Amino acid sequence: MLETPHVALGIAMAVKTGNPWVAIPLSLASHFLLDRVPHWNPHFYTETQKFGQPKKISTYIAVVDEMIAIALTLFIAYKFMPDVNKSFLILICSLLSVLPDQIKIPYFFCNRRFGLIKKWVDFERSIQVEVGPVWGILTQTIVVLVSFYWVFS
Numbered sequence: 833m834l835e836t837p838h839v840a841l842g843i844a845m846a847v848k849t850g851n852p853w854v855a856i857p858l859s860l861a862s863h864f865l866l867d868r869v870p871h872w873n874p875h876f877y878t879e880t881q882k883f884g885q886p887k888k889i890s891t892y893i894a895v896v897d898e899m900i901a902i903a904l905t906l907f908i909a910y911k912f913m914p915d916v917n918k919s920f921l922i923l924i925c926s927l928l929s930v931l932p933d934q935i936k937i938p939y940f941f942c943n944r945r946f947g948l949i950k951k952w953v954d955f956e957r958s959i960q961v962e963v964g965p966v967w968g969i970l971t972q973t974i975v976v977l978v979s980f981y982w983v984f985s
């Protein structure tokens with residue numbers, strides 16, 4: 833799944849529970865739950881197998897997705913200031929919601945394709961439920977909208 837829906841749900845958990853003991857483990861666990869929702873994302877793994885690295889267009893999509901995810905996180909964290917605890921919890925939960933993907937970056941972009949990181953990439957691949965781009969973008973848009981509705985309701 834793209835990073836933006838992951839952080840949207842992580843942020844919602846931080847805002848709605850306000851409790852680090854609940855929100856921190858839930859935001860990390862939500863990553864694996866959302867990867868089970870049928871989705872579409874660039875095919876880094878297949879491209880890396882075929883061409884030795886991800887395609888330019890896939891990297892571009894991922895960079896834009898990461899920038900949107902960071903901007904959303906900072907925007908919502910800022911909105912809850914001066915409640916520093918809440919803002920900080922938003923930052924932590926956002927980070928944890930995407931951590932399982934972020935630790936794969938060296939595999940795809942720094943040629944670290946062995947050992948634990950390879951095992952992790954194989955595991956993450958095995959839990960994905962992928963569908964075509966139309967349905968796969970729609971499900972992610974719904975996750976983002978529902979999460980933000982939850983944040984602001």
Ligand SMILES: [Zn+2]
Pocket residue numbers: 833863867932933956
């Ligand atoms: Zn993932």
